[in-house]
Each structure stands twice: as C-alpha cells, then as structure tokens.
Amino acid sequence: xxxxxxxxxxxxxxxxxxxxxxxxxxxxxxxxxxxxxxxxxxxxxxxxxxxxxxxxxxxxxxxxxxxxxxxxxxxxxxxxxxxxxxxxxxxxxxxxxxxxxxxxxxxxxxxx
Numbered sequence: 001x002x003x004x005x006x007x008x009x010x011x012x013x014x015x016x017x018x019x020x021x022x023x024x025x026x027x028x029x030x031x032x033x034x035x036x037x038x039x040x041x042x043x044x045x046x047x048x049x050x051x052x053x054x055x056x057x058x059x060x061x062x063x064x065x066x067x068x069x070x071x072x073x074x075x076x077x078x079x080x081x082x083x084x085x086x087x088x089x090x091x092x093x094x095x096x097x098x099x100x101x102x103x104x105x106x107x108x109x110x111x112x
Contacts, residue, residue, distance in 0.1 A: 002024075002025075002098060004024050004095075004102065006105055007021050007023075008106060009108045010109070011109045014086060014110055018083045018086065019082050019083070022034070022081075022096030023078050034051055035098075036079075036081045036094060036095070036096055040092040041091070047061055051072055051079065053074075067083065068084070069081070079096055088110045089110075091109050093106065093107050
C-alpha cells in the first residue's frame with residue numbers, strides 16, 4: 001500500500017521559511033518521480049514542483065520558482081520542499097504526491 005506522510009507545516013510570517021518533509025512507503029521510492037502540490041482555501045489543486053527519481057532534475061511552477069527548492073533523500077524514502085520568502089498567497093494545504101496519489105497534507109499559513 002502506498003503511504004505518504006507529510007509534516008513541517010505551520011504558521012509563518014511573510015518572508016519567512018519552512019521546510020516540508022514527506023516520508024514515503026509501499027513502493028519503489030528511489031525509482032519514482034515525486035511531486036508537491038497544494039490547495040489554497042476555496043481553490044483547486046495547484047502543482048508546485050517535481051523531482052526526478054535521481055534527484056537531479058527538478059521543475060517548479062512559475063509562482064514558486066526561485067523561492068522553493070525540492071530535494072530528496074532516497075536512502076530515507078523522503079522528499080523535501082524548502083520554502084523561502086513565503087508570501088500570503090502561499091497559504092495552502094501542501095501534499096506530496098506519487099502521480100495521483102497524495103498524502104493527508106500539511107497546512108502552511110503565511111500571515112502577519
């Protein structure tokens with residue numbers, strides 16, 4: 001059974017940083033492209049970033065490029081999202097994803 005467990009969300013002021021983590025199990029993580037997606041209040045899912053299985057190639061939505069960094073540790077079956085210079089519009093529930101399968105999500109709130 002595929003299992004994805006996110007953590008690291010919280011309340012942060014604009015300009016602050018957070019690091020999200022997602023621990024994966026139940027599939028061959030080291031061979032799998034992983035993603036982060038988010039859902040803001042009252043809005044649909046928005047893709048944030050992908051990282052290839054080997055961890056070298058990563059892509060980002062224009063809205064987060066230059067501020068967010070995705071990474072992974074295949075030895076720990078974990079994918080990360082480092083979020084810097086956070087803005088109020090980054091407020092959302094953040095999910096890691098394997099294709100269409102998502103975890104339970106972690107809430108990120110950016111507010112002064």
